[in-house]
Amino acid sequence: MARVILDSLKKTYGGNLILNNISTVIENGELVSLLGPSGCGKTTTLRCIAGFEIPDSGTITIGDTDITTMLPEQRDIGMVFQNYALFPHMTVFDNVAFGLRMRKVSREEISQRVHHIMKVVGLEGYDARYPRMLSGGQQQRVAIARALVIRPRLLLLDEPLANLDAKLREEMRFYLKKLQREVGITMIYVTHDQSEALVLSDRIIVMFNGRIHQCAAPEELYRHPATLSVANFIGLINPFDARFRGLENGCALAEASCGVLRCENFISEQFKDMAPGTPVKVGIRPESLTISSYSPEKLPGLNIIGGTVQEKVYIGNMFDYRVATPGGEVVRVQASPSVDIPMGNACWISAASVDTLLLPLE
Amino acid sequence: MREQKKNLTDRFIDLMVFLAYVFLLLPTVIVVLAAFNGGEYLHFPPDGFSLKWFSKLFATEQMMESFFFSIRLALAASVTSTLIGLGAALYVVRYAGRLASVLRPYILSPLMLPSILTGLALMISFYSTGIGGKSFLGLYAGHTLITTPYVFLVVSSVLYNFDYSMEEAARNLGATRLQTFFYVTLPHIKNGIIGSGVFAFITSFDQFPLSLLLTGPGYSTLPVQMFDYLRFEFDPVAAAIATINIVLAYGMMFLMEHSVGLKVLYGGKK
Numbered sequence: 001m002a003r004v005i006l007d008s009l010k011k012t013y014g015g016n017l018i019l020n021n022i023s024t025v026i027e028n029g030e031l032v033s034l035l036g037p038s039g040c041g042k043t044t045t046l047r048c049i050a051g052f053e054i055p056d057s058g059t060i061t062i063g064d065t066d067i068t069t070m071l072p073e074q075r076d077i078g079m080v081f082q083n084y085a086l087f088p089h090m091t092v093f094d095n096v097a098f099g100l101r102m103r104k105v106s107r108e109e110i111s112q113r114v115h116h117i118m119k120v121v122g123l124e125g126y127d128a129r130y131p132r133m134l135s136g137g138q139q140q141r142v143a144i145a146r147a148l149v150i151r152p153r154l155l156l157l158d159e160p161l162a163n164l165d166a167k168l169r170e171e172m173r174f175y176l177k178k179l180q181r182e183v184g185i186t187m188i189y190v191t192h193d194q195s196e197a198l199v200l201s202d203r204i205i206v207m208f209n210g211r212i213h214q215c216a217a218p219e220e221l222y223r224h225p226a227t228l229s230v231a232n233f234i235g236l237i238n239p240f241d242a243r244f245r246g247l248e249n250g251c252a253l254a255e256a257s258c259g260v261l262r263c264e265n266f267i268s269e270q271f272k273d274m275a276p277g278t279p280v281k282v283g284i285r286p287e288s289l290t291i292s293s294y295s296p297e298k299l300p301g302l303n304i305i306g307g308t309v310q311e312k313v314y315i316g317n318m319f320d321y322r323v324a325t326p327g328g329e330v331v332r333v334q335a336s337p338s339v340d341i342p343m344g345n346a347c348w349i350s351a352a353s354v355d356t357l358l359l360p361l362e
Numbered sequence: 363m364r365e366q367k368k369n370l371t372d373r374f375i376d377l378m379v380f381l382a383y384v385f386l387l388l389p390t391v392i393v394v395l396a397a398f399n400g401g402e403y404l405h406f407p408p409d410g411f412s413l414k415w416f417s418k419l420f421a422t423e424q425m426m427e428s429f430f431f432s433i434r435l436a437l438a439a440s441v442t443s444t445l446i447g448l449g450a451a452l453y454v455v456r457y458a459g460r461l462a463s464v465l466r467p468y469i470l471s472p473l474m475l476p477s478i479l480t481g482l483a484l485m486i487s488f489y490s491t492g493i494g495g496k497s498f499l500g501l502y503a504g505h506t507l508i509t510t511p512y513v514f515l516v517v518s519s520v521l522y523n524f525d526y527s528m529e530e531a532a533r534n535l536g537a538t539r540l541q542t543f544f545y546v547t548l549p550h551i552k553n554g555i556i557g558s559g560v561f562a563f564i565t566s567f568d569q570f571p572l573s574l575l576l577t578g579p580g581y582s583t584l585p586v587q588m589f590d591y592l593r594f595e596f597d598p599v600a601a602a603i604a605t606i607n608i609v610l611a612y613g614m615m616f617l618m619e620h621s622v623g624l625k626v627l628y629g630g631k632k
Contacts (some may be wrong), residue, residue, distance in 0.1 A: 081531060098535050
C-alpha cells in the first residue's frame, strides 16, 4: 500500500472536457471521497485509476509505480461497483475466489483466504448460494469481500450504497467506516450524497464540471468552503452579489446591495491580491442568521440586513423563513421557533462576521 | 382462485386467439393425418389408418439419402454461421463504433433479399469462379450465408443487454481479456448462441428456394427431393417425410424451450 498521486489528469469526450487538470494526493490508509453532482467527472476519475479509461494527459502513480497506461488486470486495485457486478452464474464462494484463481493461488490458500474474508464481512456459511439468492446488502458485502480478498493496494468504491434502501444505506456507512479502520486499506469513494461523504471520509474532494473545487476534511469543508458551489452542495447558503472593498485586520469588506458586509470567513490566498471593485460573492448559511422584529444593537462584528418576511414554514425544530431585502434578494433564515414573526412584517436579520463567507466568482 | 367475469370483448379476443391457433396448426395437422392415410393418394380426409407410407418412405433410397444429407448440411452450416454470427455480433456491438450502422444492414442483407435471388447470385458466381454450381461447397456456403443473420441478430441483442460492469469487475480482479471472455462473457451469452444455432439449423434444414438452384445429382436436400417426388408421384410418402420433419422441428423447439428458453431468440432471458 502506498500513496496515490493524480497529476494533472485531462480527459475529453467528443469535445467535452470531462476532467480538467485533476491533481491530488491520497495518503496511505486514508478514506477519501470524490463528491459532486452527476457528470462532474468523479466516476471518470475513478475509472482512470482502475484502468477502464486512459486520461488524455497527466499521470497516475501508486507508490513509485506509474500506472497511467497499465492494463486493469495488472494494477492490483480492488473495485466495488455501483450495481455490485457480481457474477450471477457463480456461487458466492466462486465470486470471491475469482481474483485469487486469476492469481493462481493454491487451492488451500484460496479456501482459507475466502473463508477469512467472508468472516470479516459477516457472510460465513453463504459459500454455496448464488448472488440472486442474497439481499442487496448481502450482495454488497460479497462485492466488498471479492475486492478485498486479493489484498489490493487500493480499494475503489463507485457509489456502492446508491442501490440500497435508506435504512440499510445508513447502516452500511458505519459498516464501511469500521471495515476501513480494521483493514486499514486506502479507499477512494465516489458519491453524490454529501451526508454519506461527510460521515465516511477523512477528506472529501469536491468536484464540479471536471474540476476539483476543494479538497479538505469534512468539517473544514462545511465551515470554510472554497467556492459558492461547494458551499451550496454541502449544506445551504444564501449568496449575495457584492464588490470586494479590501482587507482590514483579517476582515474583508464587501459592498452588497444591502450595505457593506464584513466577512471573516474566507481563504486568504484567494483574496490577498484582489483589486478593490472586483465582483465577489458573500455567503451566509441560513442557520447562521438570526431574525428579530427590531434592529439588533449595532456591534462591530455583526452584519445586519433589513427586510420583510415573505414566507414562513414551520418544520418542527425551527421556522424556515424567506426574507425579502430591499435589494431584491430573498434570504433564507432558519431560526428557533421561539421567535415568531408574522408574514408580511418588517424584520432584521443578522449574522456574525465570522459566519459570513467571502467567496470568489467561479 | 375465482376469475373475474368475462365481458363480450374478452370472449371475442379468446375466439380470435383460438382461430389464430387453428389457422396456424391446421395445415400441420392435415399433413400428419394424411401420412397415416390408408388410401393410395395424398388427400384429406384419409381413408383408414396405415403405416405403409412410412415403410415405403424408409425403402425409398433417394428420400432417405436426402434426409441425411440435409442433416449433415444443416449441421455444417449452422455451426459455421454460429461462429461467424458470434464474431460479427461481438465486433459490431463492441468495437465497430460508427461503422456499426454500415455493417449491420450488410450482415442482415441475406435476410432481406428473397432467397431465390441470393441463390441465383450464388449460382452465377459459383459458375463464373469455377467452384461450380452443383457441389456441397456451394450449398454449404449458401446455407451459411442465409443462416448467419439469425445468429447475428440474436447474439447482438443478448450482447446489448449484457452488463459490461461484470467484465470490468473480472478485469479488475486480474483476468485478461481472453479469460474474461471465457469465464464471464461466454457463460452469459451461451444460451443465445445455442438458441440461435438451433434456429440456424432448422432454417437450413427447411430451406427450399436457395437449395433448388444449388443442388445437383447426389447433392439433393430433403425439401428439393420432396418437391421432385411430388411432381411425379402424388402419394402420401411426401406427407410421411413431412411428418418426420414436423416432429423434428417441434422436438428441437421443445428441447430448446426447456434448456435455454426460446426467449433468447428475441433477447429475453430464460
